[in-house]
Structure formats: C-alpha cells, structure tokens
Amino acid sequence: MIGASLPAVRLRRGTSGRNGHVSERVEVGFDRASPGIDYFDGIVIGAGAIGERALDPATARSAEAIIERLEPDDHATYSRDFAAEGRRLCGESWRYADIVTVLHAAADLLKPSSYLEIGVRRGRSMAVVASRAPRCSIIGVDLWQPGYADMENPGPEFVRGELDKGGFEGDLELLSGNSHRVLPRLFRDQPELSFDVITVDGDHSRRGARRDLTDLLPRLRIGGVLVFDDTRHPVHPELHEVWERAVVRERRYASWEFDEIGYGVALAVRRW
Numbered sequence: 001m002i003g004a005s006l007p008a009v010r011l012r013r014g015t016s017g018r019n020g021h022v023s024e025r026v027e028v029g030f031d032r033a034s035p036g037i038d039y040f041d042g043i044v045i046g047a048g049a050i051g052e053r054a055l056d057p058a059t060a061r062s063a064e065a066i067i068e069r070l071e072p073d074d075h076a077t078y079s080r081d082f083a084a085e086g087r088r089l090c091g092e093s094w095r096y097a098d099i100v101t102v103l104h105a106a107a108d109l110l111k112p113s114s115y116l117e118i119g120v121r122r123g124r125s126m127a128v129v130a131s132r133a134p135r136c137s138i139i140g141v142d143l144w145q146p147g148y149a150d151m152e153n154p155g156p157e158f159v160r161g162e163l164d165k166g167g168f169e170g171d172l173e174l175l176s177g178n179s180h181r182v183l184p185r186l187f188r189d190q191p192e193l194s195f196d197v198i199t200v201d202g203d204h205s206r207r208g209a210r211r212d213l214t215d216l217l218p219r220l221r222i223g224g225v226l227v228f229d230d231t232r233h234p235v236h237p238e239l240h241e242v243w244e245r246a247v248v249r250e251r252r253y254a255s256w257e258f259d260e261i262g263y264g265v266a267l268a269v270r271r272w
C-alpha cells in the first residue's frame, strides 16, 4: 500500500535551470514513503497519459458542458454537432481530441496554479482551464483581431464574463497586443515567470508560431504541459513542421499529437 495515505499532490520546487529555461517544477509529482534517490526525476504524468485522458468520452462530454454555458457561436455549434455525429456513428468508441479536450485533461491531471494562453479569442479554450482549475492564475494575450475566422472577436471584457460563468476565482490578466511584443515585455518585467500549462494558438504563420514557441518553451515548468493547436489545419500546413522542429525532435520534451480527424492538436510535457 505504498503511498496510500500520501497526498497525490506535493510541492516540488527548484532544480538547476539549463539553457535559459526556468527551473520551477509543477506541483504534481511522485511522492513516496521514504526519502532516497529520485531515479525518475519525480515527473509521473507523461504526454501519453494526458492524451489518453483527452480522448476519453467523459472528458469530451465534460468539456462540452462547459462550452454549452458560454455565448454560442458558429464554431462551438459546429463542434457540438460534429461530436454528436461521431457518437451517432460510433457510439462510445468514437475518439476525438482538440484544444479543449486536451486542456481539460491537462487541467484535471496537473491541477495548474498558473496558465498562459496566446490566442484567446472568445475565451472558449481558456474557459475550460478556468472551470477545471478555478483558482489558477491566468494570463491571456490576444490582438482581438476583428472578424477572426469570420466571427466577432469582442475582447477582454467579454472573455472575463465568459470565465465568470464557470465560477472562476483566480487572478486573470488579459493583455491586448501582438504576442511578439507583449511576451518579451512581460518576461523582461517578470524574469522569473513560469507556467504549469501554456497554450500557443495565436499567430498561425510559420515565423509567428515558431517565435511564440521559442519565447514560451523556456517558461514551461518541468513536468508542465504545452498545448499547440491546429497541427493538421489545411490552411496552415507549416504548423506541423514548426511543432516537429521546435518540440518533437527535442529530447527535453515528450510529445503527443491527435491528427486523425479535425484540425489536429499536439501537446508536450517538459522532462527537464
């Protein structure tokens, strides 16, 4: 019964930082009965476990219920109907993951205390994290480009209202501007800033997405999760290559991707 009476979550902080990466760790770690050598470096939740949880039909249903409470838009309606059709055809064996099921899984498993999102739009993906980790500190960055994807992009006050619907109680900072200018300023002002979960879903150009990853990967805590959306988007085929080069080929990260149907989504856990 090793660990039966131990808390599942414990504080794990501070190892040496390397190559400009922050040294903070996520708080979810292997907690054992007796002290000794930490053979596996304490990271117990891998990319595959988060991916599996994202594909779990119960996760999809829970994420849908969160989104159902938000202001309806064409994209949300389409996603709901798409899932309904998948279940009609395949029943419980239908498997699908997207940014919201991946974030739902990451929030449930990591219980993040800090989340950064580039590309907030109407707050759909952010609302999932806010609802599953209601005390988390959240920073969002968006240009609030008018008419993004042919839909209204109403801005920070709208997003704040959407998060309130899920009972969010944490700190929320919504920064308006181009991520390529906002992020360097943010990290210059707060050099120690790091995050348990990060989403990159803003600038979809090759250069812009690569830049966001370059700026943010060093800010991901050890054991933390980075989510990258649209890896198989037909209009942005370069995003997959950007992900491959920046993350998949790097030993520092363990990655997972869902690319069977939809626009694709990828995640990575930082190993060290």
Ligand SMILES: C[S@@+](CC[C@H](N)C(=O)[O-])C[C@H]1O[C@@H](n2cnc3c(N)ncnc32)[C@H](O)[C@@H]1O
Pocket: 099, 118, 119, 120, 121, 122, 123, 124, 125, 126, 141, 142, 143, 144, 145, 148, 153, 177, 178, 179, 180, 201, 202, 203, 204, 208
């Ligand atoms: C795909 S949407 C985000 C969707 C959101 N993550 C969700 O799942 O509901 C992309 C958003 O990124 C913003 N964006 C595009 N380029 C940006 C940049 N360089 N800096 C900040 N935001 C940007 C757009 O204004 C848009 O609102």
